[in-house]
Amino acid sequence: MEKRRIGSSPLESSLLGLGCMSLGTEYNEAEKIIKTAYENGINYFDTADLYDYGTNEEIVGRALKPFRSDVLIATKVGNRAKDDKSGWYWDASKFYIKEQVKNSLKRLQTDYIDLYQLHGGTLDDPIDETIEAFDELKQEGLIRAYGFSSIRPNVIREYAPRSSASSNMMQYSLLDRRPEEQAFPLLKENNVSVISRGPLAKGLLSAKSNEKLAGHGENGYVHYSHQELKEVLANITGHFHTRSLTELALLFNASNPEVSTIIAGASSPEQVQENIHAINQKPLSREEIELLKSLTNNRGYTEHR
Known part of the structure; x- marks a missing residue:
């Protein structure tokens, strides 16, 4: 599988990464999914x-331990769980970040994290202090690189130029092209790679498209109403007879040079294999990319500009 460098860091990521949030808490089943990903070229x-209040990190760390040096483990911090695990609240303080990394390292059974990410970001954060925490962790060798996670151009505008962050994780897909207008240029200017999440738009751009459209699609998606979703999906499938929706969705993300890694979740080994098969197909041509852009909209962000 193709690999891309994450920002100015030394990290070389497989183009497709595995999003582990949906693995569940049953270790044996989760391990099958993780090993299928690893054995088929995924290293991210x-x-x-926050995922399952730490259990997800424990599962990921245990499953990846036999081949730790061959993979990149990315985890996140900032959503602080309440003591009774009834919810969480935002904490981007330097103290919390530097304390919490110790717990993540323990759960992951490793002595370093490849990419440590701020799990969000707001204009009310103590931004310089937050950045200082990550820079110190990098200097101490506990993390190899760091990034942040925001879809908000106004937050990106604060974090990107003031830090040595290598990445920004953000939602991006054929059905959510909002980052193209402001976020991507800001990130490119500061040599910050995009790690895209939600490339299949909650399953709307997958083999289960009709099923998903009949379910949560009733409320629409991003800028699209339910009716608009029906029309745009029909238009896409009507113009592309030899490519699946999953293939189009993943390859569209991959066509953007700002994207270093595309994160897709999976609830079964078969789903991992489907996604890997799709990303390994022939890249989209310039004509295909322009056609997909003409069939979808890019209305940009209406908030947080």
């Missing part, structure tokens, strides 16, 4: 301290 695994 995305988790967070």
